[in-house]
Amino acid sequence: MAAVARDAGHEVRLIDLQAETHRDLHRMIRSWQPDAVCFSGNYLANIPEIIDLAKAIKAALPQCFVLVGGHSASFVAADLLRHADGAVNCVLRGEGEASIAALLETVARGGDLLRVPGVVTRDGEGPPPCFAQSLDTLRPARDLLRHRRKYFIGVLDPCASIEFARGCPWDCAFCSAWTFYGRSYRARNPEQVVAELATIREPGVFIVDDVAFVHAEHGMQIGEAIERRGIRKRYYLETRGDVLLRNKDVFRFWRRLGLEYMFIGMEAIDAEGLKAFRKRITLDKNFEALEFARSLGITVAINLIADPDWDRERFETIRRWCLEIPEIVNISVNTPYPGTEIWLREQRRLTSLDYRLYDIQHAVLPTRLPLDEFYTELVRTQQVLNRKHLGWTALRGATGQACKLLLRGQTNFVRMLWKFDSVFDPRLQLGDHARMVRYAMSPPPAVTDERVDVKSIYVYGPTGRRGRRIDDATERFVDGTRMGAE
Incomplete structure (x- = not known):
């Protein structure tokens, strides 16, 4: 902008x-x-x-x-x-x-x-919004930022961000990326991507695509151009487990280029949860994807969605499972956001319309446990995961990285390690519900039947196949892995 x-x-x-x-x-x-x-x-x-x-x-x-x-x-x-x-x-x-x-x-x-x-x-x-004519003509004004050294993600400190493609062709019920872009998917010219990448001075780069390397050929072309230019960076990206398994050669190649960290939204560890969130991928495929990422030596972070209906036993099951796997696990709270399908279809009555509670760390749906106990279980789970990855045993393995960052004057990662208890506190989360609400959202429309018109929340109307810059084989793959497909 x-x-x-x-x-x-x-x-x-x-x-x-x-x-x-x-x-x-x-x-x-x-x-x-x-x-x-x-x-x-x-x-x-x-x-x-x-x-x-x-x-x-x-x-x-x-x-x-x-x-x-x-x-x-x-x-x-x-x-x-x-x-x-x-x-x-x-x-x-x-x-x-x-x-x-x-x-x-x-x-x-x-x-x-x-x-x-x-x-x-x-x-x-006014008239409906229009798309930018070409993503290739857009280049961020990074020079206008006064504090670029403050941006980091994990040990990628400092870190810049870059966009390879925009939009998402899937339709997960909890996500608003696809309703924003009308399930379109547009990719940048690989040479333009690499020309921009060459101007980034930060050693770490976060690829901000909603799903990285959906289109294998596009990912390979960018990687080959990076290799020709001799650009060396450390990369972090987000993708889906089924994309990772389908395009293994792309991810192997990018591992050589410097891909070190990957985020995969598993969302659930049971078939019922995957179905609820419209993730049409089996548990076996998700676990296979994690195993493949491990084989490449990539550090993987996964996301699980905690539903307010969870009880103590469910939280305990999640804690045990998370401790059995080497991956970093993040827990977010199921939150019906405006623009998501669950905003329209969720049958449970929202308990708050306070914007400030819509941050995936607060419950805005009725909880099975008393609310204070739900937050206690949630934070306890987050604390277990925090100790697993940021406790003293884990820190011994990160000491070298932390020392290198400190020697370069980068303190973001080290300071982040000590902020957990001040951010995740069940008393603070519960207290947030008692704040005076000056601005409240309008509630979602009443659910009268199952035939809710999702198009009513689109920002860009769906354009169908012509709105996705992917080959026919990838289109068939996407269509076969959408929950809307049978």
Whole structure:
């Protein structure tokens, strides 16, 4: 977004409130007095913070045009505008790069905002959002970030991020990536990817694709171009177990290139759980994928989704299983997000519409256990996993890595090791439910039958096969591994 606006002739500054403070933002607003401020609302839990900041900016600069875009904002645009009470001029749904230049030009000349694709105001909606014409023309304005050394993931410290492809062709019930992009999948030109990669100075690189290497040929072409250029990085990516097994040669090749860490969303360790989350992959295939990743020497992190209906016995079963495998295990809480199919289909009544609790670490569905006991079991499980991977035994194995990072002045990873108890605390999680709710989401529509129209929550309408840049064999593979297929 920043790069596209700058290329359109605007002076642009960028501030990341994960790396800086509200005080830094207000200091910039006072000294610079921008004509427009754009908030990126990619995380639902940040919506109240965005609204309060927008109101503060409008109070200080009444003529400043304030807009909000991003993934989560696209699904709750009407609510966000209602909460902001005039402090947000518009929400820009969909890919902001496609419309930001036209929007800023329209604002500058006092034109009709509702002629801009993706715009939503309190007066109505403009045309549907459009896709960026080409992913190959988009290049992040990394030079505008003031604290690049603060970005890390695990021992990849510091770490930059890069995008090879955008969108997801699957349709998992708990995920909103596919409803955002309309099950489209677009890939960047391999040479353009590698040209960008060559400009990244960080030694670690996070490949941010929703599912890496869906299309084997594309992954190989990028890897071959990296090999020709002699680029050496350490990589982290996210993928599916069935993609890993289908495209083994791609992952073997990338292991040689520097792939060290991989995240696989298993979500469940039983067939019933996989079916509930629309993951059409068998347990045997998931375990086979883990075994293959181990054989490559790749460190794997997996995600499991804890349902609020879990009892003590279920938590204990999960703890025992997690201790039996070498992989890093993350536990998230089943959360119906706006934009997901379970937001529409979930039969259980939501217990809260407070945005701040929608962070996959709080229960917003009724719990079988008393809520305080659910959080106690959840945190106990997380503590067991924390000790397994970050306890003294595990730390002895990471000492060399930690020392190398400290010698380079990188303290992010080491500081992260000691923050667990201050982040995961059942008393804090329970206390969060007692906070005053100033901004509450509109509830999902009442479920009247099983034929819920999922298309009603799409940001981009589905385009079918023509919206996916994959070969026919991969298309058949995707279709055979979707829960919607029989």
